[in-house]
Amino acid sequence: MIASGSQVDSASAVSRRARVLVADDTESIRALFQKLLTNEGHQVISVEDGIEALDAARRHRPDVILLDVGMPGIDGLEVCRQLKSDPSTRLTPVVLVTGLSDLSDRIKGIEAGADDFLSKPVHPHELRARVASLSRVKQLTDALDSAEAAFVALALTIEARAPMMNGHCERLASHAVVLGRTLGLPAEDLDALHRGGYLHDLGKVGVPDSILLKPGPLTAEEFDLMKRHPDIGDMLCAPLQSLQNVRPIIRCHHERLDGSGYPQALRGDEVPLLAQIVGIVDVFDALTSKRPYRDALKLEDAARHLIGEVEEGKFARAHVEAFLDTLHTTVSV
Numbered sequence: 242m243i244a245s246g247s248q249v250d251s252a253s254a255v256s257r258r259a260r261v262l263v264a265d266d267t268e269s270i271r272a273l274f275q276k277l278l279t280n281e282g283h284q285v286i287s288v289e290d291g292i293e294a295l296d297a298a299r300r301h302r303p304d305v306i307l308l309d310v311g312m313p314g315i316d317g318l319e320v321c322r323q324l325k326s327d328p329s330t331r332l333t334p335v336v337l338v339t340g341l342s343d344l345s346d347r348i349k350g351i352e353a354g355a356d357d358f359l360s361k362p363v364h365p366h367e368l369r370a371r372v373a374s375l376s377r378v379k380q381l382t383d384a385l386d387s388a389e390a391a392f393v394a395l396a397l398t399i400e401a402r403a404p405m406m407n408g409h410c411e412r413l414a415s416h417a418v419v420l421g422r423t424l425g426l427p428a429e430d431l432d433a434l435h436r437g438g439y440l441h442d443l444g445k446v447g448v449p450d451s452i453l454l455k456p457g458p459l460t461a462e463e464f465d466l467m468k469r470h471p472d473i474g475d476m477l478c479a480p481l482q483s484l485q486n487v488r489p490i491i492r493c494h495h496e497r498l499d500g501s502g503y504p505q506a507l508r509g510d511e512v513p514l515l516a517q518i519v520g521i522v523d524v525f526d527a528l529t530s531k532r533p534y535r536d537a538l539k540l541e542d543a544a545r546h547l548i549g550e551v552e553e554g555k556f557a558r559a560h561v562e563a564f565l566d567t568l569h570t571t572v573s574v
């Protein structure tokens with residue numbers, strides 16, 4: 242059920258009208274929240290269980306979610322956990338509505354990623370203040386999301402300038418996530434790998450086209466300029482809080498375990514794991530893509546080349562072998 246408020250008081254006139262999802266199995270509480278929030282000018286989506294809450298959160302993209310902890314079926318804690326592990330909803334503020342003295346629910350709520358709590362019986366002023374402040378937080382994270390979306394668009398524009406790179410970012414994101422999952426990495430690392438796949442070469446915006454699109458090998462001077470792209474990309478992303486876990490990928494995807502990479506010639510464990518993963522799939526994608534000066538390598542030849550890089554100490558054997566397994570490619574070495 243969706244309702245819009247018509248009465249807007251002076252306080253809400255200066256605050257943002259939010260879309261609020263209310264999930265509670267008690268009809269009287271849903272009705273109370275709906276009345277209080279619509280009176281503030283907010284739009285309210287009201288559902289009565291956890292499954293409906295998850296569905297409504299993904300379909301209506303609310304600004305704030307109020308979850309009763311004790312719902313039948315999927316309870317509020319599990320709904321919160323699922324919302325916070327889904328990249329499309331993890332930045333949406335979640336308020337858990339709990340009994341006043343239920344400390345264990347609150348601890349579990351913090352562990353589930355809840356942003357705030359309301360105690361029953363809910364005081365109308367507290368409800369209004371909580372929704373107003375969290376919808377401002379959402380407004381800010383939406384703005385950051387927009388900045389990230391602009392960076393992704395820029396990265397794809399850079400890719401589009403080089404026709405032979407067509408689809409590189411998308412393939413990289415996909416391969417990196419598959420490898421990360423195979424290595425048993427948690428959801429937040431898979432999310433970083435996905436975004437890092439798109440953004441790893443963002444810094445190429447600072448590399449002249451004459452170098453970026455050069456059909457042949459680069460001179461030493463040109464390569465020095467090219468080697469600046471990880472630092473440029475990292476610098477662009479530095480102000481965005483939402484990209485902090487992606488920055489090591491951008492900064493270090495050309496570092497190699499034997500210290501032969503750039504820009505910092507890091508060695509071994511100094512190279513962040515997520516950057517190692519993107520480094521492997523980046524090299525693989527370059528090898529299996531056509532270049533003006535050579536044809537795309539066959540899968541087996543690219544796999545053999547990667548194994549060669551393992552033997553030189555550039556990549557971890559376990560990571561490369563796990564990646565090749567995901568491609569169902571076997572190479573005798």
Ligand SMILES: [Fe+2]
Pocket residue numbers: 441442470494495
């Ligand atoms: Fe790169």
